[in-house]
Amino acid sequence: MALHKPLVWLPACHRHLDLSDPGGYTVLADRYAQAVTELGLQPVLFPMAGAGDVPDLLALVDGVLLTGSPSNVDATHFGASALPTDLLDPRRDALTMALVRAALAAGTPLFGVCRGLQEINVAMGGSLYQQVHAEAGMLDHREPESEDLAEQFATRHDVLLAPGSAFAQWAGATQVKVNSLHGQGIKRLGEGLVAEAHAPDGLIEGVRVEKAQAFAFGVQWHPEWQHASNPFYARTLEAFAQACREHCRRRRSG
């Protein structure tokens, strides 16, 4: 069955396409699916899946990748209130809160990017700054207002990587430059998470799940962006892919 690739579940977002189109759509930014495909894995998504479907569906996949999104995690999940300016996606929140916990319990490889990192943190009981840039002493982590995606996704600031951490191994250093395109950010770290990458202003940008049975990391930056030409991003994604391949072998032999 070598033709069958390990399956990576990418929970989708829900939105209208534009103001003149009131229909509901399930959407996924293609760069995540493309990165997963380029790693030799097969992206899969389950439209309309809710928290109750997680146990059945998780058993069918070899990894979970939580993507970034235009929407923010609803602050009610960490005991605050959403800002009037927040774009919310309650169906995604409901799915991913359950999915993070279930993936960790089942030992399914889990990787969170941007909103995905924030989801891991909130699902583990942590909280978020709703606007990092409004906090005294913090950098503005948002992308520049530009038409040019390459400029928006350009490396923007350093992150300091814990010596001996997987992050430091992937970077081959304890400091590396990353892109930065976010307004929310980790405030209180969730239980069982270890902060292993920090921005110069102290913001937690990379976490590991402490007692994970498989790969379980989250990053605030976007390693899927032009990962092939960035060795740090490439090694991060390859480590996730390797974990998915191992999970796939176990699942099929078991």
Place this chain on the structure above:
Amino acid sequence: MTLPADRVPCVWVVASHRELGNEHGQPQQYTVMDEVGTRTLVNLGLQPVCFPRVPPGRVAPTLDLVDGVLMGGSATNVHPRHFGEEPQAAGLFDEARDAVSLPLVRLAIERGVPLIGFCRGSHEINVALGGSLHQSLQALGTPVTHWEDPQEPLEQQYAERHAVACVPGGELERMSGCPGFPVSSLHSQGVKRLAAGLVAEAHAEDGLVEAFRWHDARQFAWGFQFHPEWGHQQHPRYAKIMGSFVEACWARLGQRLG
């Protein structure tokens, strides 16, 4: 391989691709699925699944993972090159979808996987099997209005717009239990030459093919120009059509599990 839950049929919903504003307001490519079709599958007890950006070379092994295929409508048209024509007007195309859906139609029929197509999905079935399409019914000036008014609210766009007549004694007449019924109509392409191997099952008053199936009725492979997935709970004929697809997917699951 155990993607199918072995309890509930998984149905591959073929996705579309659109350029949308990304999380930072800039246009980027997205995989998109209309939720009407997937919600209908869920309501009918099937598990929708999508394989975003599946490379065309991996369509065949991926088809092993499912018990049915659903190809829904889209704002985009099938590229006329697939039926040997140049585009007559600047249209919106989705060539990445064509690249997956056309081989998928042929494979599903070859392997006996139930297949249902609505609107663009029905065009894909016809074109994949060698048929051709009218590129613009508006330009053709058909006596029946087959297209929606973009100014109308969505409910109105999906309302019943014209009647179709089932082929007397045909499978659709048997399935729907009536000789004809009113349908929704939101399209500018339409079947011109029906592919060999397909049988027309219903026509509009102007003669346009509105429903067709694979000639061998043991294989569930149907194309509908209208949208039986939209309002299937209020529209008994739509419910019969959707119910037949659901039965075929369950039968496929049963076969696959032996």
